[in-house]
Amino acid sequence: MTTDATATAPATAADGAEELLEHPVPPPAAEIADPPARRAAAAAGWMLVAGVVLAAFNFRTAVTSVGAILAELRVGLGMSEAVAGLLTTLPVLAFAGLGALAPRLARRFGPRPLLTGALLVMSAGLVARAWAPSTALFLLFSLFALAAGAIGNVAVPVIVKRYFPDRIGVMTTAYSTTLAVGTAVAAAATAPIEHLSGDWRIALAAWSLPALIAIVPWLLWRPASAAAGASPVSHLRGARRSRLAWMMLLVFGAQSAIAYILMGWTTTILAADGMSAAAAGSMLGLLTLVQIPVSVVVPILTVRWGPRPTFLVLMACYPPAIAGLWLAGGGPLTWLWMVLFGVGTSVFPLILTLFGLRARTPAGTSALSSFAQSGGYLLAGSGPLAVGWVYGLTASWTVPFSLLAVLAVLLFASGLYVTRERYIEDELGAGPSGPTPGQ
Numbered sequence: 001m002t003t004d005a006t007a008t009a010p011a012t013a014a015d016g017a018e019e020l021l022e023h024p025v026p027p028p029a030a031e032i033a034d035p036p037a038r039r040a041a042a043a044a045g046w047m048l049v050a051g052v053v054l055a056a057f058n059f060r061t062a063v064t065s066v067g068a069i070l071a072e073l074r075v076g077l078g079m080s081e082a083v084a085g086l087l088t089t090l091p092v093l094a095f096a097g098l099g100a101l102a103p104r105l106a107r108r109f110g111p112r113p114l115l116t117g118a119l120l121v122m123s124a125g126l127v128a129r130a131w132a133p134s135t136a137l138f139l140l141f142s143l144f145a146l147a148a149g150a151i152g153n154v155a156v157p158v159i160v161k162r163y164f165p166d167r168i169g170v171m172t173t174a175y176s177t178t179l180a181v182g183t184a185v186a187a188a189a190t191a192p193i194e195h196l197s198g199d200w201r202i203a204l205a206a207w208s209l210p211a212l213i214a215i216v217p218w219l220l221w222r223p224a225s226a227a228a229g230a231s232p233v234s235h236l237r238g239a240r241r242s243r244l245a246w247m248m249l250l251v252f253g254a255q256s257a258i259a260y261i262l263m264g265w266t267t268t269i270l271a272a273d274g275m276s277a278a279a280a281g282s283m284l285g286l287l288t289l290v291q292i293p294v295s296v297v298v299p300i301l302t303v304r305w306g307p308r309p310t311f312l313v314l315m316a317c318y319p320p321a322i323a324g325l326w327l328a329g330g331g332p333l334t335w336l337w338m339v340l341f342g343v344g345t346s347v348f349p350l351i352l353t354l355f356g357l358r359a360r361t362p363a364g365t366s367a368l369s370s371f372a373q374s375g376g377y378l379l380a381g382s383g384p385l386a387v388g389w390v391y392g393l394t395a396s397w398t399v400p401f402s403l404l405a406v407l408a409v410l411l412f413a414s415g416l417y418v419t420r421e422r423y424i425e426d427e428l429g430a431g432p433s434g435p436t437p438g439q
Contacts, residue, residue, distance in 0.1 A: 044222055048163060049174065051217035052156055055115055056175045057182035058214055059149035061207040062126060062142070063091045064183050067263075068190035072200040077135045087139065088264065092256075092381030094143055098150030100374035103158075103366045105151070111159050114151060116218040122148035123208040123215075130205035148211065154369045157355040161365040168356040169303030176295045176349035182210075184288050236367040242427040243417075244358060248372035250414035252351055253379030254407045259345045261404060262287065264384040266325075266338075269397060273330025283338050290342025298346050299353045307357065307419035310350055315415065317344035318408045326401040347411070354418055364424045383407065 066073065066087065074084055105114050125144025132138040160171045186207060194203035239245045266287065270280035301310045321340035324333060355372070359365040387400040 045163075047217050047221040048159075049171070051115070051214070051221055052159060052171065053174050053178045054210075054214035054217060055119060055148065055152055056156065056178040057185075058119065058122065058207070058211045059152050059179055060183040061186040061210065062122065062145040062149065064187040065190040065204055065207050066142075068187050069194050069200050069203060072194065073204075076200055077132075077138055079135050079138075083135055083139075087142070089381050089385065090139065090142055091146055091149070092260070092377045094146040095150045095153060096374045096377035096381070098143075098147060099154045099377065100370060102151050102154035103370045106155055106158065106366065111155055111162075112218055112221060115148070115155055116215055118148040118151040118155075119211050119215045119218070122146070123211040126208040126211065127205045130201040148214075153373055154366070157352060157369045158362050158366045161356040161359065162362040165356075168353060169299045172299035172302075172349060172353045172356070173296055176299060176352055177292060180288075180292045180295045184285075184292065187288065188285070236361070236363040236425070236428065238428050239367040239371040239424065242368075242424050244422055244424050244427055245368055245371045247414045247417040248351075248354070248358070248368055249375040249379075251411060251418055252372045252376030254411035254414065255345065255347050255351060256376055256380030257383030258404060258407050258411070259348070260380050261383045261387055261400075261407075262341055262345065265387055265400070269325065270330050270334065272397070275330040275334070283334055286335060287338045287342045287345075290339050291346050294343055294346035295349045298349045302350050302353045302357075307350065307354060308416075311347065311415050311419045314344055314347045314350065315408075315412050317341070318411075322401060322404050322408065326397065347415070358418065358423060360423050360425045368424050 070084060070087075073079065079087070102114075109117070121144050125141050125147065129138050129141030129145055132141055156175055157172075160168055160175070164171045190203050190207075193206055194200045197203060263284070266284045267277070267280040270283060271277060275283070298310060298314070317340040321337050321344060324337035324340070328334075329337070355365050355369045359368050383403070386403060390399045390403070391397065
């Protein structure tokens with residue numbers, strides 16, 4: 001790893017670069033002579049950590065809670081299969097569209113009001129859609145329910161880069177692990193809540209409570225004095241001219257497409273291979289469960305080992321997983337294929353870590369994250385739709401599995417590019433030179 005001698009001082013953009021100003025980083029508590037000020041700085045830091053972690057828990061609950069009781073929801077609203085298909089694609093569209101607006105909103109309002117507002121809108125949307133009287137209103141309010149996830153996907157990596165430049169791996173671990181836990185908990189707990197309450201509407205609305213709780217740290221957090229005078233979140237223009245940004249888009253989109261295909265079609269594939277619905281569901285649960293501990297380790301290894309070795313280890317799981325599920329799905333080794341897929345798809349937290357490591361400034365992280373995620377989610381959304389369309393035409397899993405293999409190759413090729421040490425500011429001719437902390 002290399003270190004940056006100027007890591008604790010504000011960096012300025014190169015002459016002629018537009019609106020690119022590095023934000024000052026709050027000084028370590030040890031450098032604050034006044035004990036009350038030291039305690040206040042430490043409290044503010046932990047409050048920010050709590051805000052990031054609690055917010056991340058909610059970023060996917062609006063998605064997986066619907067999938068858990070989709071059958072009951074369809075009956076309750078009289079929803080057709082076509083509309084149900086649109087509902088499963090809606091999160092990807094929301095993440096792409098709203099995520100693209102996140103940098104502009106962050107520059108105007110700042111990260112604290114932005115995430116507070118997004119979580120509040122999410123809470124209201126979760127309650128409103130649960131009691132929506134029609135399918136059209138359910139879809140509309142679902143967009144509000146997805147607001148925090150769409151905004152947070154882009155905003156959190158920028159917050160981590162700005163306030164924790166020397167702890168990117170640790171903070172991304174906390175963020176991505178809590179994200180995985182929230183995803184799994186919502187998927188596992190929504191159906192039992194529906195069973196206990198006897199009402200699917202209550203089961204969906206229940207997830208507004210953790211979203212409201214997540215608002216509390218953001219209301220209480222006050223930046224340390226050194227950060228309070230920081231300039232507003234700045235803007236790095238021209239991300240579409242960066243090859244790194246396009247490669248990040250491909251790596252993010254290919255990984256997400258594989259993950260969405262597995263989440264949407266694994267149970268159907270295993271059922272076609274003769275596995276019972278309950279057993280197929282447990283295999284999908286195993287895949288999700290494996291991601292939680294792996295998500296804890298991946299960001300830390302990405303910083304300590306370097307992105308390339310970590311990426312190659314994760315990618316090595318894909319070939320046997322794809323071949324195994326294709327040729328021997330439903331057999332006694334199905335659990336092994338699910339474990340390998342769980343490890344392989346944990347390249348997601350590695351990508352989140354790279355949003356911070358492949359930019360020298362918060363502005364660069366914001367531009368890279370927004371560009372890669374907005375376009376990447378569009379690519380990801382096409383994956384499950386393509387699998388359903390092709391399988392409906394051919395009644396064979398040959399082409400869908402071939403698509404999985406192509407996506408894995410695309411992920412590997414683009415990943416080799418982004419795991420080399422390079423920075424978006426350098427490609428755009430803007431920003432300070434020299435390595436960044438955590439490399």
